[in-house]
Amino acid sequence: MFNLLKLKKKLNRFKRFLWSFDEIILALEWKIVGKYNFKRSKSDWQRLPFDNVGYISPELILGMDKSNIQNFIKEFEDTRYSLDGWRNYKNLWRSKLGLDNTKGKVIFDFGCGFGIESLQFLYNGNEVILGDINEENLNAAEYIINCAGYKVKEKVLLNSENPYFSVSNKFDIFYSNGVLHHTPNISDILEFAIDSFNNYENIEYRLMLYSDKAWELETGRKTDRDLPIEKQKGFFKYVRRMDKVGKYADWFDEKKLSSIIPNKLVLKNYDYIGQRGRFSASILKLREF
């Protein structure tokens, strides 16, 4: 028993060492490049998160047969949405993002990753447009969705700057889960999307973003709304603790999000989700003048 405890302590120390090593590499990369870079992001996000398992490549997915993909979906969904897990704590993830009560809508899944969120909407009679910065990610998400017995309406490769995307179909809901905190262009992207909604009066954005609590929990530091995130002490630690890939991550509380959304929009709901409120679910609508 005593030896086991000693071993656990050693393993934890080793894990902490690997973490700080990752942080040092990230800090060096920022020193060299100096700012957010979309090209680097594209290459970083050639591996995508499979919750609790790790980061895997879309090529691996594309090489799997249908029954393995179906097992992959089940495992992914069990992990992300389990009521015993920390993400869908008290079912807040599913309920606040409307995964179960959205029907008959066209959803634009911006930064779709493996398309697991899109799939939840497809189960309930919605249609989905997939958007991502890598073609291979889009292909893997489409393959996963096809193996589950559904089709995608459209696939869209996202750009680094305005015009951020070009869709052939208009949509009812702009959905983005775990994406827009990874780019400093969040305001511009939200603004750009306004013209692609089916019905201007009823535009709706649903965003899952890292929250201020994530920053505080991961860095042990107070939040600062004024200093650019990449200039703050704790930035490298935060980025690496929140994701094993990607070189940029921000956080948003109600006040900060309200201050960066386009003036035409209003933040209707902001809720903490996840066991310790690391994440947030926000609903944005058209401001009524």
Ligand SMILES: C[S@@+](CC[C@H](N)C(=O)[O-])C[C@H]1O[C@@H](n2cnc3c(N)ncnc32)[C@H](O)[C@@H]1O
């Ligand atoms: C953490 S994953 C989330 C994937 C998916 N939405 C989910 O819930 O599993 C982040 C996704 O955002 C995409 N991404 C990263 N930077 C982006 C950017 N600047 N613009 C749009 N998408 C981006 C990545 O390719 C990746 O698919």
